[in-house]
Amino acid sequence: MATVMFDLKRLGDVKAPPGFAERVLAQAGMADSYAVFETVLGPVYVAWNRLGVSAAMRSKSSAEFEQWFREDIGRRLVQADPPAGLASRIEDQLQGKRRMQFDLRGLTPFSQAVLRKTLEIPRGQVRPYGWIAREIGHPAAVRAVGTALANNPIPYFIPCHRVIRSDGVIGNYGGGGPEAKKNILTLEGVQLKRLQDLARAGLRYEGVRSTRVFCFPTCYHGRAARQENFVFFHDESEARAAGYRPCKHCRPAEVA
């Protein structure tokens, strides 16, 4: 009897496995979880919590990602097994098939508005910084838009790479520099060379003769038109003077 009791007492000395407390805190919503996912962009570290995906970065190591998260987001972070289906939701999001939920709590209302607007830019298209500024009701805040996008905690997923300068310069990119930005845009089907040739010539809008509608050059609508039916404009007033109205989808100018 005594030895059985002694053995039982030893059973009570068992320790919880490493990381147990952190996993519990993550499940209670007091910490974010993360894992590394293999994507079309290569391995991407992704953090999530019960509100949605909260951060993503192409870090070199877990340590680098954890440090960046701590400094940038400031919440607790725990490595974890991803919930079932997260990998395929990530894939769908990056391929533009489905929208996922994001947790943008830590950001200012302005940054949140910028990022939510950025989510509306379809895959394969780009918009200038000024477009975001105007759409969110702060037409003069173009630089602030740039800052908000540069600090996007969820690049790739919130497609800040689809926002470029109106003079055609690709601009810097928090998700891996201008080269990475070009690569992702090309991957998404943007014809960068055509876009930059137009920009260099000072041509910002493209109109279609038959419809009398002008668009951003990457807008999907009007893509079916024949090459010889395209006309190009330097600015809004030129387009309007020629009798063209702005496209309702890409909204190159306020629809009067």
Add this chain to the structure above:
Amino acid sequence: MEVTERAFERLVRDHQDRIFALGLALTGNRHDAEEVAQDTFLRAYRALVTYAPERVRDLKQKAWLHQIAVNVVRNRVRGNRPRLVELNGSEPDARTGPEEDVMRKAEIDELAARVACLPPRYREAVVLRHVQELSYAEVADALGQPVGTVKANVHRGLKLLRGDDHGDGDV
């Protein structure tokens, strides 16, 4: 809210080993033990956020968590009896340390598996009394049974454990 979160983190750090050990003794394997322990703390969290601060302060944490854990196990084993684990081969675990620890761990797991094979009413009583070393009064509280019943169940459980020993001696 912030205060509750800090209180909860303390609760987890203070009691995680104890509640994991309880899960292991009641389920007989580490995988289920972790699930039980996680569920226990998550239920505790959901309850804590609804409690008034005085109630949180006056909580007898140990007894309270044991009570939750016992209920978690009772609910999950309904229709899902603990597996009669292969006694020699506990599941390989990436986190095992040096060989000595592996030996110790294998012994512990085997013991846990044997305890988990006891009928539930004996298992709960024996584990709370002799693994977790609660007093009879505390065990009676956690199980919602009279002290006399608990004493009888502990006694019968220990008897079964000794009888169920396959002659290895009491290691």
